[in-house]
Amino acid sequence: MNDDRGHIRRRFVLSLTMLLALLGVLAVLNLLIGSVKIPMRSIINIIFGSGGEKMTWQVIIMQTRLPMLATAILAGAALSISGLLLQTAFNNPLAGPSILGVSTGASLGVAVVMLAFSSYLGTAFGTTIAGYVATLLGALAGAMLVLGALLIFSTFVNSTTMLLIIGIMISFLASSAISFLNFFATEEGVHSYVIWGMGNFTGVTAQQLPVFATLIILSLLWSALMAKPLNAMLLGTRYAENLGVNIKRTRNMLLMITGVLTAVVTAFCGPIGFLGLVVPHIARLLLGTSNHNMLIPVTILAGADIALLCTLISVLPTSIGIMPINAITPIIGVPIIIYIIINRKKIQYFN
Amino acid sequence: MAPILTAKNLTVGYRRGNETTAVLKGLNLQLDKGRLVALLGTNGIGKSTLLRTLAGAQPAIGGNVVVEGEDLRLIGRRKLSKLLGLVTTERTLAGGLTVRELVSLGRQPHTGFLGRLSDDDREIVEQSIVQAGIGNKAGCYMAELSDGERQKAMIAKALAQSTPIILLDEPTAFLDVASRIDTMRLLHQLAREQDKAILLSSHDVSQSIMLADDLWVVSYGGTLAAGATEDVILSGALQRMFANSDINFDMALGDFAAKLPATRKVAVSGTDAGVIHCVVNALRRNGIAAEVNPADAVECTVNVESAVSYEIRFENQPTRKVGSVSAVVESLLVAFGDVVD
Numbered sequence: 001m002n003d004d005r006g007h008i009r010r011r012f013v014l015s016l017t018m019l020l021a022l023l024g025v026l027a028v029l030n031l032l033i034g035s036v037k038i039p040m041r042s043i044i045n046i047i048f049g050s051g052g053e054k055m056t057w058q059v060i061i062m063q064t065r066l067p068m069l070a071t072a073i074l075a076g077a078a079l080s081i082s083g084l085l086l087q088t089a090f091n092n093p094l095a096g097p098s099i100l101g102v103s104t105g106a107s108l109g110v111a112v113v114m115l116a117f118s119s120y121l122g123t124a125f126g127t128t129i130a131g132y133v134a135t136l137l138g139a140l141a142g143a144m145l146v147l148g149a150l151l152i153f154s155t156f157v158n159s160t161t162m163l164l165i166i167g168i169m170i171s172f173l174a175s176s177a178i179s180f181l182n183f184f185a186t187e188e189g190v191h192s193y194v195i196w197g198m199g200n201f202t203g204v205t206a207q208q209l210p211v212f213a214t215l216i217i218l219s220l221l222w223s224a225l226m227a228k229p230l231n232a233m234l235l236g237t238r239y240a241e242n243l244g245v246n247i248k249r250t251r252n253m254l255l256m257i258t259g260v261l262t263a264v265v266t267a268f269c270g271p272i273g274f275l276g277l278v279v280p281h282i283a284r285l286l287l288g289t290s291n292h293n294m295l296i297p298v299t300i301l302a303g304a305d306i307a308l309l310c311t312l313i314s315v316l317p318t319s320i321g322i323m324p325i326n327a328i329t330p331i332i333g334v335p336i337i338i339y340i341i342i343n344r345k346k347i348q349y350f351n
Numbered sequence: 352m353a354p355i356l357t358a359k360n361l362t363v364g365y366r367r368g369n370e371t372t373a374v375l376k377g378l379n380l381q382l383d384k385g386r387l388v389a390l391l392g393t394n395g396i397g398k399s400t401l402l403r404t405l406a407g408a409q410p411a412i413g414g415n416v417v418v419e420g421e422d423l424r425l426i427g428r429r430k431l432s433k434l435l436g437l438v439t440t441e442r443t444l445a446g447g448l449t450v451r452e453l454v455s456l457g458r459q460p461h462t463g464f465l466g467r468l469s470d471d472d473r474e475i476v477e478q479s480i481v482q483a484g485i486g487n488k489a490g491c492y493m494a495e496l497s498d499g500e501r502q503k504a505m506i507a508k509a510l511a512q513s514t515p516i517i518l519l520d521e522p523t524a525f526l527d528v529a530s531r532i533d534t535m536r537l538l539h540q541l542a543r544e545q546d547k548a549i550l551l552s553s554h555d556v557s558q559s560i561m562l563a564d565d566l567w568v569v570s571y572g573g574t575l576a577a578g579a580t581e582d583v584i585l586s587g588a589l590q591r592m593f594a595n596s597d598i599n600f601d602m603a604l605g606d607f608a609a610k611l612p613a614t615r616k617v618a619v620s621g622t623d624a625g626v627i628h629c630v631v632n633a634l635r636r637n638g639i640a641a642e643v644n645p646a647d648a649v650e651c652t653v654n655v656e657s658a659v660s661y662e663i664r665f666e667n668q669p670t671r672k673v674g675s676v677s678a679v680v681e682s683l684l685v686a687f688g689d690v691v692d
Contacts, residue, residue: 228464234445234456235443235445239439242432242435243432244432244433245459
């Protein structure tokens with residue numbers, strides 16, 4: 001008898017090891033590369049607190065590069081898991097937080113806070129605690145609004161493809177609202193909104209990082225606990241229901257997790273596209289299974305890796321500054337999506 | 352032994368707001384362990400609605416369903432998933448799971464919060480795969496299987512669920528003839544050997560008649576006749592399945608056949624049932640009502656001696672011998688004057 005268990009297990013362990021090793025390499029490169037050259041030994045000294053290094057270097061590593069590294073890892077993992085959960089919840093491999101309008105909803109929330117209330121909260125985002133809490137809440141409200149609308153539509157629109165298109169339409173509506181806000185906002189507000197909208201992983205300060213990290217890690221843990229109902233949902237709602245899964249509750253929980261993850265990342269880093277759509281596919285292709293027990297950890301790691309890769313590319317032209325992340329994610333994401341669409345007949349999980 | 356599932360005065364249908372649409376009314380049904388039941392009826396008559404209602408996926412509009420002595424409405428989701436396994440034609444995203452992973456999902460009602468499989472669970476999964484007849488495909492991806500094999504994998508999933516009842520919504524709908532027969536044979540065998548109560552909806556009348564212990568036939572008007580297969584057939588319930596009176600249930604064939612216009616009557620006799628069947632069919636197609644033991648007098652008798660020898664006897668005429676079914680048809684048509692030489 002041909003045995004898949006050992007084979008799939010081996011692929012799982014191999015993928016995890018490979019992705020972890022890659023994460024290590026990318027993390028080191030991210031710490032090394034930047035507008036200021038800092039030698040490896042000094043970086044190690046600074047991180048492990050042996051002291052004696054230049055003050056400016058300490059600030060660069062501890063206040064800029066390390067928070068950015070952590071932000072990229074967490075944001076990449078968060079968006080990728082959002083994509084995976086949405087793809088399974090909506091039974092559609094082309095779902096993702098940016099496609100379904102969740103990111104745009106969060107952006108609308110941020111836009112309302114940044115453009116309409118900027119005078120009350122200080123001009124630039126994140127300079128005051130009130131400012132970033134308001135942005136976070138705005139993003140959360142926006143994301144939940146879109147998810148809620150999708151949920152309501154899903155009760156009378158059965159086709160997941162149609163639901164996906166409704167998501168895209170909602171996304172257009174949110175974009176239109178954002179344009180209105182931009183039109184009536186102050187120049188300063190528009191400028192900070194545009195910069196935010198290009199996406200970057202530098203938006204989380206060392207002081208904000210604990211909040212950012214806690215919210216994301218808790219949501220990721222929660223998603224890991226959903227592996228059992230997620231697997232049942234691969235069979236469709238009728239089968240899942242017959243296996244004892246409370247479909248409504250599970251779907252609500254999945255949307256909650258997705259909403260929190262997307263909103264937190266969007267509030268701090270801007271609406272970052274493609275990671276949520278692409279990474280779950282990379283994980284499935286790597287693993288050769290749709291089993292969420294293995295898919296969730298591999299998606300988290302692969303998401304972190306790809307986000308770090310994008311960050312690395314964004315800091316490469318060191319003298320000019322940091323390039324927006326949203327300029328880079330499509331370059332990595334689009335070829336993969338097109339490859340997957342072209343080869344969908346050969347890719348098992350599509351059939 | 353008490354039936355494992357009984358429906359009393361059950362009305363199934365849809366509820367939209369305060370409005371209810373009854374699809375099937377006043378049903379009194381039962382499922383017994385060890386018996387295979389086939390639910391027959393035309394498209395859209397309410398077979399799926401009935402199945403969904405019995406599976407607890409949709410509330411009944413009236414009456415009640417009792418499973419193992421407990422009212423279906425009071426049975427929790429978790430408990431129901433251990434009583435009743437489902438196989439549907441729903442589109443799945445399971446192509447990226449191996450058969451073994453898919454069948455393992457059937458153990459979910461029995462596993463804990465994280466869904467970890469115990470050694471017992473794994474053992475049951477392996478057994479279910481073998482019992483469903485796809486032991487050689489256990490490690491294959493669902494996407495690599497044929498339609499028939501995929502159906503068997505879903506049946507294995509239902510077996511792994513270890514439920515006394517299995518409901519299948521048109522399990523043979525998309526299958527070719529060989530897989531259809533194979534699937535029906537498998538279900539028949541599982542009902543017998545595993546002592547399961549199995550209910551399937553189907554369009555495959557001849558296979559259902561052959562292998563189902565009971566039939567539930569929904570007539571065109573929406574009444575349901577239930578009972579042991581032969582009792583239901585002899586009650587004429589199958590005849591009422593279609594509104595179209597040109598479709599006739601032929602007891603000898605064990606299937607539906609188009610009613611063809613026939614003006615002449617011919618008797619067919621002989622010992623080889625297979626050849627007789629061919630002759631009858633060929634004559635009917637050509638507008639001659641052929642019957643094996645006709646009640647009333649006929650103008651002509653065709654006696655089948657073998658597949659290559661047929662006697663044609665008209666009253667008051669010498670017997671003629673021909674060597675093939677087509678020759679029989681031709682000579683009868685000539686004799687009846689329908690073909691002008």
